[in-house]
Amino acid sequence: MLLEMDSITKSYGLVRANQNVNFNLRKGEVHALIGENGAGKTTLMRILYGMESPTSGQIKIDGKPVTFHDPTDAIKHKIGMVHQHFMLFPAFSIAENIVIGGEPKKGIVFDRKQAIEQTIALSEQYGMPVDPKKKVADCSLGMQQRVEILKVLYQGAETIILDEPTGVLTPLEVKELLASIKALTAKGKSFIIISHKLSEIMEVSDRITVLRDGVVTGTVNASETNEEQLSRMMVGRELIKLERSEAKIGKPVLELKDVTIVGNKTKPLLEDVQFNVHEGEIVGVAGISGNGQSELLQAISGLMPIDRGTIALQEKNITGASVKMIRESGLAHIPEDRYLWGVSKEATVSDNGIMGHLSRTSKRGMLDGKAIRTLVSGWVERFGIKTGSLHTKAQYLSGGNLQKLIVAREIAQQTPFLIAAEPTRGVDVGAMEIIHGELLKRRDEGAAILLVSSELTEIMKLSDRILVMYEGKVVGELDAATATEEQISLLMAGGKAVGQA
């Protein structure tokens, strides 16, 4: 056994983040660690990487007990970690980022030439091509992740921990990453992958350990399990199958005509975007992030002025109208970045909850405390939002719970049109199930929903119609019933539509 963690317990005050967790890793294996948010996956890996010390328990490497005081100790024992949020210097080149901490030197001077040579040698050895002189700031997220993995390999890691490695990647980049992982294991490297994306886990791992509430609920071989079983082990109950009724499509609610935002780059941010969303349908917008989806949503919701074209909501021209007016005309909006747009972190749960609901929660300019409590505590109950109280500051809620609060707030607007942008980003399986169910319910009630997501599976699962965006244009419209993931991926990457148009 390459690595063993024996009955690890980690307590923060009264909270047990890990309780008697046993975890081990064989040489050349991919061992996935899965569980809902707050199940203790990251804590366990932080212990292994020396960032936390366990309250009790023992780590053994090659059968010998070890104690890590900080990550340097872990690196000495050939353990490397790639964090969910990359830790690179954007202003420096790839080579400089890779050799950091063990820079080649000529006398006392940094030897840039040798750094580049070493980077090339490393990338060839492991079959992960990079351009060593390129600045990290100019790299795609997939490339940055490759740099992170090479950095860990440069430090001599035999065991590599990947924390949510595919969260920010495009489908194509995910494929490349999974291929790299397989290639590296063939060269004898071992991987621990933290993730909640079951399909990817199933594809790449040999064994899977499931954590729930800090306790291991089981370790299974990937070849002997399936996604349903894993979900059950994670959530602790049977997941409800989403019932999708036939779409009852009504009149158009949102109509976009030739919407263009020129911007100050060589290419327009949005170019002649034209589509409708009808009552009772979910229109999914697929695309690699940064291809105009954000601008599209901001244009529709009045947060960004458009240069050409018209936008109509409920047959009312809302081009250039204020956010307030657009919202009053029937828009609710689950924003793509919950911390940037969706909440005020310093404000309380109830303050964050009543944004856009002031007409219902105030009387003659005064906030109505009772109405606010009834409204917000209703959501807390219905969506199972875990919060200390309604006066808890939003920043103390976990990402998933905050997202549930935002979704609850926007769905409760009961508007004829709803934007759902990345509605389940960073949210665990249980919460995802609730949010998807609520979106479908709104659709069945006759609302028009525009769904934007970087998760293709989410788009495919919820949409009735799928639009694909590439470089600010809608490059394809597909019927969700017949569309395939390959078709969409191709369009997302700028390829031509095959068959349908």
Add this chain to the structure above:
Amino acid sequence: MDKLKSTLQSLVQPLLAVLVGLLVGAIAILIVGGDILETYREMWKGAFGSFYFLTNTLARATPIILVGLGVALAFRAGFFNMGSEGQMVLGALSAALTALYIPGPGWVKIIAAFAAAVVVAGLWSALAGWLDSKFGMNLLITTLLLNYIATLFAGYMVAYPFKDRSGSAALSQTEMIDASVMLPKLFQGMTVHVGFIIAIVATLALHFFINSTTKGYEIRMLGGNPLFASYGGVSRGKLMVMSMFISGAFAGLAGVSEVLGTQYRFLDGSLTSANYAWSGIMATLLANSNPIGTAIASLLLAALQTGGMGVERNTDVPLEISSIIQAVLILFISAKFTISFIKRKKAGAKDGSAV
């Protein structure tokens, strides 16, 4: 329960700051060869030692509270209103001139003076807000610079057109207002006047406004996360002009209450040299823009200043001892800002993009 807890928690840091301030002050006293206990005893006496000194402190606190409240409101909306001084001076000047030249009975003149001060100071402040929302001129810079225009303009007005030529003194000041316009003192022979009551009422009113009205809610959300506010349909420009108007109006209240309650005329430099505006800003920062906390912090700063005068009167330790303690308080405040700034940056990196 939660609310009470968070209020208590917000008190911990300012109290700690004061404690460290006193500690550093003690070292300074030691260096100049004073007796620490003796000095602080005199400071306490100078601030609260007798009914006269207590009311004196309250009188000094009055303009500081009012300025502080205005700054607090602007801060809550996310705007750095650094222009309280100019707003207060313009408010005071317009109050004095209104009181002097408007005909009618005393109470009419009082109301008119208050209205003039509030409107003029409010508009002066709203101008900066408008420049920012319309032309993107940085509010912090404009409010700071508008101070010079306001104070120098007011100085000119009382040095030339409205100069008091009745007395022999060569001071730049207006004539004295009529006795019927003077705000009554709260106690016979004491300096504290009705303005203090106004400040207390204003404190409670602002507390209520910020926490319990829809406009207050919008202001809080705008200050907390401007993008969230705009996403929710709050119009930044309108709210900015409005909150800057109210913010300036509070500074105007400070000006009018000084003129009608203490000085009975507009005397050039009397409001600026007493540093009311900057003490008000400091009180706000100490109290983290909580209205009630701002009032308490203002009292504390006023006590520090009147106490310092007591120290100078009765010991060999100079008045500057108060400035040293205040300077430490400022250091603490800036440290707090830096820490929360770093925290915010860190949090930003955590939630934001990966790079």
